[in-house]
Structure formats: C-alpha cells, structure tokens
Amino acid sequence: MERVPLEQKVLSENDRIAAELRARFTEHGILCLNLISSPGSGKTSLLERTLESLPRHDRVAVLTGDIQTENDANRLKRFHFPVKQITTGGTCHLDARMIERHLADWKLEDLDLLLIENVGNLVCPASYDLGEAAKVVVLSVTEGEDKPLKYPSIFFKSDLLVLSKIDLLPYVPFDIDVAAENARKVHPGMEIVKVSCLMGNGLHEWKMWLAERRRAHKSLVQQTAS
C-alpha cells in the first residue's frame, strides 16, 4: 500500500475558472456580486427594486440562475438592462463555468456592475466561487432567526446580510435582533441591512451599500491599474 499526498483543492477546476473570471472583471473594472438565499427569500424582488432605481444608461447586467424556467429573467428584463437566465437543469448551484459560458456574448467593457442571482439554496452555492468580489446573503423574516447558526458557511462567507420582507415582522414570530446577533456570531462585524421590497423600507441603505461598494471597487481597480 502506498499513500500519495494530493495537495489540491477538490474544486480546483471551478476555482481556476473563477480566478480567470475575477481577473477579467478586474481588467474591465466590473464589480461582481453573488446573491445567495433559500428559495423564495426575495432575491429577484431585491434585484427588481435595484434595477428600477438605476439610471437607464447605467452599465449593469444580471445573470439569474434557476433549476428550470425563464421566469426570473422575464421579470428582470423589463428594466432594459442586459439579463440572462441560467437554467441549470437540476444542479442546485451555479458554478464558474456556467458564468463563463453565459458571459460569452456580452461585451465586458460595456459593464460596471454584474449581479448574479444564484439558485435558491443556502448550502452548495457557498462552495462554488463564481469570481465575484463579494457574496450577499438574503434571509427573509418568514424563515427562522437561527438560520445563520444552521447554515453558517454562507453567512461566514458573505460580506452583507440582507434581512428581507421586514413588512411581515408584525405577523411572524421572528426576532430580527436575534437573527442579526446570530449572523454576527458566525461572522463578527457582518454588515446588515433590513429591507422590505414591497413597502420600500431599508432599500435606501441597500442602495447606499451597493453604491459604496461600486465606488470602492472602482478606486481599487484604478489603483491596481496605475
């Protein structure tokens, strides 16, 4: 019996493609965000509210992942930004190759912001790097406030937690402070915004976070280039 050391990552092929994507995003000054949540937490609604608030000339594009249907892309296309649906046909997460393939006929030099809506799932998407600058996790108040403890990885790896559907707080036994505390247990200092896409509460904070990220990314890219 011989034991051969294997020093490589299990997802090394995905990581290789993700690193290439990240380099391309940096080269073109694109901020790429990967939105992750359980199914039905409100990722698409958050994107709708985001796209409708951006100026028509803004250089933004969206890739939206689902196992089946073009429904999400159809919802997002009415804002006149480039939108493409990725249907995974059964796979419960997006991977870097899917992103690479779906970007093939977009001119990256025309973009500043790429929003990726992952397949609704709090587990597997956490393992697959898509070349993003940051992950954003969305948790709705109709879920349990202990979700950050049950699915720590995605909360640990995300830069921002969006607590969504806060207009429902009077009707559900969800303690938003406990949810925030649990998220910060897993990820000390995690940034959190609380939004209702239906009523509009908190969307300003989300847009401020996004604008600040775009500004910071731009200056980082400029520094790297000079």
Added chain:
Amino acid sequence: MGIANSVLDAVRTEMGCHPGTYPCKVGVRIGEMAAIDQDALRFCFEAMIQDTDLASLELAIEVCPLRYRCQVCAREFVVRDYDSHCPQCASLETTYISGDELEFAYLEVEEYGASTVGAKSSQ
C-alpha cells in the same frame, strides 16, 4: 453530487500517474465552514462508484475546525460555538486563519495482486 464527482475525477486523473495499481482510499479535508454535509457527500460518493471500476474505493473525511488568530497576542485557537474571543487575552480583534477547506489530502493505492480486497472490479 458535484463535489463527489470532482473527487472521483481527481482520483481518475491521479491514477494515470500510478500504472499497475488501483486506488483503495481517498482522503479529503473538509472545513467546518465549507458547507459540505459529510453524510450527503458520502451518500453521493457511494452512489456514484457503485458498479464502476472504483466500486471498492473508500472515502476518508478529515474535519478541520474553524481557526482564528488573535491580532493582539498572536495566539492561534479553535473557535467553538462561534465564540471568536481570544482564549488567552479575551480580545475580539481576531481574524480567520482556516476552516473553509475542501481539499484532497491523499490517495492510497495498492499494486494489483498485493491484496485481493478491492481489486475485484478493477481488473
């Protein structure tokens, strides 16, 4: 399933470098924060090797804890129950070191004929 598939792909690739042998055991390191359910991975792995040339391949999983380093006193420690205070100086200025692994550790290979166990479907 994707992870199990990646493990098997890597085993097959590595076996190209070890002619005359068959793989017995593949070791992987999985961090507490890697979002990998061990039972699910094992289940997928076993389902995928059934009735293939790798049917006897064993999957060994080593779980790696979440580790932080204290910025104040430089102590490195294992984080338990998400308590990221330094156990030595109680500082909260601590940073992540590891716990997100999803890596291969090793592959054990056996020469054909050295043992009858596991060689059945490879020959």
